[in-house]
Amino acid sequence: MSALFALLATSRTTTFALTATDDIPVDPALADACGDDPRALCEWAFDATESKWTAQLVDWLIGRPLGILLILLGAWILTRLARRYLTKVVTRLMKPNLESAKRQLVRMGIDKHEVLLGTEEPSEIVSARRTARAASISGVIGSTLTVIIWVTAFILVLGEVGLNLGPFIAGAGIIGVALGFGAQSLVKDCIAGLFMLMEDQYGIGDVVDVGEATGTVEEVALRTTVLRGIDGTVWHVPNGEIQRVGNMSQLWSTALVDIDVAYDADLDGVRTILMQTATDVCASEEWADDILEEPKVLGVETLGADGITLRLVVKTAPGAQWALQRALREAFKYALDDAGIEIPFPQRTVWMRNGDS
Structure with missing residues (x-):
């Protein structure tokens, strides 16, 4: 038994140590010079010179800079x-x-x-x-x-x-x-903006209502949406603050016009005049390309205090509804005047009393 212990003691300088990370044997002298996980260049220098200092110098001057360079180059290529x-x-x-x-x-x-x-x-x-x-x-x-x-x-x-x-x-x-x-608010804005873009809720040129602001979309960024109102005001709206979006110019739009007539007016005649006038306007060269369906007179919308309201709708290309509504109102005014149909308006009688009397 004593002879066995002596043999083990004398052979310690020639045995190989096992690393902690893997079970590959490493020369103790090489591990002392280049570490438990030696680089190929350091190991080559140690094998060639059998010098600890030379191997470490080669590792620091060539091996490590070369490894850093390869890492940075790989990151740049991946990017x-x-x-x-x-x-x-x-x-x-x-x-x-x-x-x-x-x-x-x-x-x-x-x-x-x-x-x-x-x-x-x-x-x-x-x-x-x-x-x-x-x-x-x-x-x-x-x-x-x-x-x-x-x-x-x-x-x-x-x-x-x-x-x-x-x-x-x-x-x-x-x-x-x-x-x-x-940065919770910033992260919230960015995530909301990403989902808005992926779902295509609105885009550049759309007219949208986002609650506090309404206007034409000029820029869609990840954090904010830039709108320009009809009065020229530029609104910068954080995407995280947008709770709902009303897009008024996606796929198609509707021109909606309400016309008031007096209670004694002939409703069938008014419908005929409105339909004929709207058809003529929509068939004109200015509007023919933007009209998607023929005009429809939906009928009586309300019975108001001053008159009866009739509603007419026309499906149009996105964004063309507002200009068409203005053109239809103007045409309806002339057509009803020519037919002698009164467009009611509120009237008030004011009594002026003299204080002496």
């Missing part, structure tokens, strides 16, 4: 590839499904597909809208991937330098939690 292919994929996904939109319009009884959807080549507004959506979505996803890639590369570089990453990761986690609590 470029992610941004390039991400933009293509998102742009392809943002391509409108014209066939699905046509089927939806057919179910609604609208046959003028070319007015609403255009031909195979999208219009400038549709193209700009799709480009803006694709740029916003690919931008946020690309930025997120870029941050993840470079943070991972930074951690790997610190590992190459030989720093202990445990305290660094713990500190970064605490800072991340603190920033997360402080």
